[in-house]
Amino acid sequence: xxxxxxxxxxxxxDAMGGDHGPVPNVDGAVQAARAGVGVLLVGDRVKLHAELGxxxxxxxxPLEVVEAGDVIGMEEHASDVRRxxxxxINVATRLVKDGRACAAVSMxxxxxxxxSALLTxxxxxxxxxxxILTHLPAQGGFTTLLDVGANADVKAxxxxxxxxLATVYLRVVEGREAPTVGLLSIGEEDHKGSALVLEAHGLxxxxxxxxxxxxxxxxxxxxxxxxxxxxxxxxxxGNVVLKLAEGEAKVLFGWVREALxxxxxxxxxxxxxxxxxxxxxxxxxxxxxxxxxxxxxRGLTFIGHGSADARAVKNALLRAERAHEAELIPRxxxxxxxxxx
Amino acid sequence: xxxxxxxxxxxxxDAMGGDHGPVPNVDGAVQAARAGVGVLLVGDRVKLHAELGxxxxxxxxPLEVVEAGDVIGMEEHASDVRRxxxxxINVATRLVKDGRACAAVSMxxxxxxxxSALLTxxxxxxxxxxxILTHLPAQGGFTTLLDVGANADVKAxxxxxxxxLATVYLRVVEGREAPTVGLLSIGEEDHKGSALVLEAHGLxxxxxxxxxxxxxxxxxxxxxxxxxxxxxxxxxxGNVVLKLAEGEAKVLFGWVREALxxxxxxxxxxxxxxxxxxxxxxxxxxxxxxxxxxxxxRGLTFIGHGSADARAVKNALLRAERAHEAELIPRxxxxxxxxxx
Numbered sequence: 001x002x003x004x005x006x007x008x009x010x011x012x013x014d015a016m017g018g019d020h021g022p023v024p025n026v027d028g029a030v031q032a033a034r035a036g037v038g039v040l041l042v043g044d045r046v047k048l049h050a051e052l053g054x055x056x057x058x059x060x061x062p063l064e065v066v067e068a069g070d071v072i073g074m075e076e077h078a079s080d081v082r083r084x085x086x087x088x089i090n091v092a093t094r095l096v097k098d099g100r101a102c103a104a105v106s107m108x109x110x111x112x113x114x115x116s117a118l119l120t121x122x123x124x125x126x127x128x129x130x131x132i133l134t135h136l137p138a139q140g141g142f143t144t145l146l147d148v149g150a151n152a153d154v155k156a157x158x159x160x161x162x163x164x165l166a167t168v169y170l171r172v173v174e175g176r177e178a179p180t181v182g183l184l185s186i187g188e189e190d191h192k193g194s195a196l197v198l199e200a201h202g203l204x205x206x207x208x209x210x211x212x213x214x215x216x217x218x219x220x221x222x223x224x225x226x227x228x229x230x231x232x233x234x235x236x237x238g239n240v241v242l243k244l245a246e247g248e249a250k251v252l253f254g255w256v257r258e259a260l261x262x263x264x265x266x267x268x269x270x271x272x273x274x275x276x277x278x279x280x281x282x283x284x285x286x287x288x289x290x291x292x293x294x295x296x297x298r299g300l301t302f303i304g305h306g307s308a309d310a311r312a313v314k315n316a317l318l319r320a321e322r323a324h325e326a327e328l329i330p331r332x333x334x335x336x337x338x339x340x341x
Numbered sequence: 342x343x344x345x346x347x348x349x350x351x352x353x354x355d356a357m358g359g360d361h362g363p364v365p366n367v368d369g370a371v372q373a374a375r376a377g378v379g380v381l382l383v384g385d386r387v388k389l390h391a392e393l394g395x396x397x398x399x400x401x402x403p404l405e406v407v408e409a410g411d412v413i414g415m416e417e418h419a420s421d422v423r424r425x426x427x428x429x430i431n432v433a434t435r436l437v438k439d440g441r442a443c444a445a446v447s448m449x450x451x452x453x454x455x456x457s458a459l460l461t462x463x464x465x466x467x468x469x470x471x472x473i474l475t476h477l478p479a480q481g482g483f484t485t486l487l488d489v490g491a492n493a494d495v496k497a498x499x500x501x502x503x504x505x506l507a508t509v510y511l512r513v514v515e516g517r518e519a520p521t522v523g524l525l526s527i528g529e530e531d532h533k534g535s536a537l538v539l540e541a542h543g544l545x546x547x548x549x550x551x552x553x554x555x556x557x558x559x560x561x562x563x564x565x566x567x568x569x570x571x572x573x574x575x576x577x578x579g580n581v582v583l584k585l586a587e588g589e590a591k592v593l594f595g596w597v598r599e600a601l602x603x604x605x606x607x608x609x610x611x612x613x614x615x616x617x618x619x620x621x622x623x624x625x626x627x628x629x630x631x632x633x634x635x636x637x638x639r640g641l642t643f644i645g646h647g648s649a650d651a652r653a654v655k656n657a658l659l660r661a662e663r664a665h666e667a668e669l670i671p672r673x674x675x676x677x678x679x680x681x682x
Contacts (some may be wrong), residue, residue, distance in 0.1 A: 014675045133352040139592055149527055152535040186490055186580040194493040221588025222579040236535045237578050239527040241585055247562030248589050251480055255624070256597060259617040269613025276600040276607035283596070 010038030028313020078111030103300030126336035130296030131185020182218030182228030290315030351379030353442035358449020369654020419452030444641030467677035471637030523559030523569030650676030
């Protein structure tokens with residue numbers, strides 16, 4: 001159960017974080033380990049070993065428990081991160097800092113995870129503020145959206161840096177050759193938007209061809225249409241968009257379900273369409289993407305939903321390793337050094 | 342065809358406005374007139390009479406054509422409103438100003454409609470900036486959202502005024518006794534949000550019990566859950582929300598349609614569930630609500646989608662008359678006078 005993780009660097013998982021504590025974390029870690037990803041389970045040694053004990057054969061998987069006696073609860077203050085050095089999220093980010101893990105993943109307190117990553121790992125040079133980058137399902141695939149909540153108040157320069165970071169991310173991790181960038185606004189025309197967005201528009205326009213492919217303004221409707229690969233916005237708007245998109249999908253599918261059981265005839269038809277609709281529900285399931293990337297810190301950090309299930313944990317761990325294999329951090333550093341030497 | 346509109350004040354319709362010009366406008370006006378609403382069709386007399394000629398018996402309906410030789414096109418500048426006094430939208434708002442119409446309705450250039458209403462009708466005393474108020478379908482009914490695009494840059498005081506205006510609107514026009522107000526933010530906790538939203542939170546908190554029922558912060562997901570009757574936000578975020586909500590619904594239903602034709606089995610089932618799903622599509626159709634209300638100007642002004650169909654035009658005209666019957670403008674003035682004497 002404390003088998004040494006061989007070869008490649010493992011991913012550090014804040015195994016105490018999230019609404020459901022260790023249960024989905026350990027389950028997801030076991031699944032990821034079975035898929036060949038090494039995982040350091042950070043948290044209460046006794047609880048984690050007890051949980052691991054439920055999985056026969058887990059002793060031979062690339063899993064290791066790393067003790068952390070404290071955990072920052074979902075209702076506590078992110079600012080606690082600074083003094084509670086023994087908290088699981090701090091231990092996880094320190095493992096990345098010390099080169100013992102390739103990435104930190106947490107389904108726990110988002111603010112605490114951001115604060116811990118920023119304090120422990122620092123920023124990529126040329127990045128004023130890290131952003132949270134996520135994927136939303138869209139026509140033809142997915143749209144990459146950032147910032148979805150790290151920065152409620154922003155400066156125009158952040159948009160430009162985030163566009164650069166996201167471009168490198170999509171190229172390196174998702175293999176998109178020349179991803180396009182849209183600036184979220186309230187009209188397609190260049191002059192539409194808030195004063196801040198107009199300023200950001202100018203900066204993005206100037207960067208077009210210099211590392212990013214700036215499409216121009218996009219609107220709310222373009223996110224699901226996948227008009228651009230990347231949509232860049234402030235962390236306030238992005239967070240509203242993310243939660244609205246998830247909330248709307250949930251309500252609409254609830255209505256579809258209701259409609260399919262509203263009459264005997266519909267119920268009969270529902271039996272026949274069930275299979276076809278199942279794929280659709282999966283496409284909309286946030287756990288498909290596992291977790292969001294805190295981009296701009298000098299170390300891979302993934303932040304998931306507090307309500308994450310084992311599947312989300314597993315997918316987050318796989319994505320973390322993929323980003324490491326793709327050498328995302330050095331590539332981000334190289335790209336930012338080029339534009340802001 | 343130029344029958345005098347009897348009794349009640351008619352609604353002035355910018356009959357040239359919108360992507361499809363007079364066709365859906367006249368069609369919708371005829372439908373509204375058949376339902377007993379008087380309509381002044383403002384625009385090119387020849388074109389409008391030609392269009393009206395397609396409806397046998399329209400001569401005996403409460404419809405009247407009012408000449409306007411000019412129209413502000415969808416691609417023109419809103420600032421043109423000031424000098425183009427003969428434009429259809431300006432003629433429509435002047436009819437309201439002069440007491441010849443109870444409301445102005447336009448599916449044309451939104452910016453021009455706002456500018457025209459503001460210039461011609463002025464603001465309700467105590468309102469710094471008018472906002473666009475709209476309804477989004479939600480669990481258990483609809484959520485009233487404002488501002489959805491009139492003000493990309495805002496001050497904290499606007500949120501407080503909009504909360505008051507929307508409260509009166511829901512009470513007077515929709516008969517909700519004590520509508521609740523949520524402030525759109527990125528967390529339910531009082532301290533979550535941008536600096537501006539935190540300031541607005543304080544103002545709304547102070548107004549709680551003084552004319553509004555402030556619930557506190559709401560998140561993106563709460564809009565479709567109908568956590569509060571009213572959601573107040575800046576015109577940038579609100580516009581993104583509105584367009585995202587509509588765009589997402591369109592894409593999701595497209596996926597449902599695709600899924601239902603993906604296999605022979607699903608196609609068979611689709612025949613049985615079609616009827617049940619049709620009601621759902623209607624619930625999501627923006628034309629159900631017809632148009633959005635520009636709230637805060639001293640005269641009823643409704644702004645619709647450029648792509649509005651006849652049903653949307655009809656529903657907008659009915660809503661306009663309903664707001665007039667409910668004495669919305671005097672009620673708004675009385676309420677605002679009470680808080681800012």
